[in-house]
Amino acid sequence: MLEVVALVFAPVLGFVGVFVGYLLNSRREDRVLRRELALEQYRAGQGLFEEIISSAGTRFTAMQRWLWSVADPEPYRAVPARADYFKLLQGWNAACWSRRARLRLMLGDDTALRFLDYRDDNRQAPLSLHYQSSPLIEPSSEPSETGRSLPLLSIASMASITRGQTSQTTSP
DSSP: OHHHHHHHHHHHHHHHHHHHHHHHHHHHHHHHHHHHHHHHHHHHHHHHHHHHHHHHHHHHHHHHHHHHHHHSOGGGSSSOHHHHHHHHHHHHHHHHHHHHHHHHHHHOHHHHHHHOOGGGGGOSSOOSGGGOTTTTEEEEEEEOTTSOEEEEEOOHHHHHHHHTOOSOOOOO
16 A cells, blocks of 8 residues: 555655746746846936937037037137037937937836927927027026137036936036
8 A cells, every 4th residue: 555655655755846946947037037127127228328428418519619609709700610510409309209209118208208208399498408408508606718708517416317307406
């Protein structure tokens, strides 16, 4: 009788061991796959953030040069500051929809709306970064050689989008 129990129990125990091993292994593979996907999303988000920062910095620098050329045109006679700015602006505007969509997928609707909210077209005080280019212009405390204050740009609001703030910050 003991031999019959052993003959039945041994294969059942073997099947249970194989099944438990399969479950543990599949969970491990699932964790590895989830980790790889999370790392891929992190790298994509990091690339998007670097793209936005670089593009915003280029745009605001070109805007600053253009505004300086308006305030004091003599040093900028040979430099097509206005044409350079508006060429960059076309690229910025063309890429905004794509960047907003990627931000929405990665960080959610609230962050995407802080970057670009089309309702700001009709607002007196826009909330999204895309429409805040003019409030970012502040007069300099130092006058130029002509005696006029030159406008300075503050891009500190770009960092505020990651912190969830939408208020205007002043330049240092």
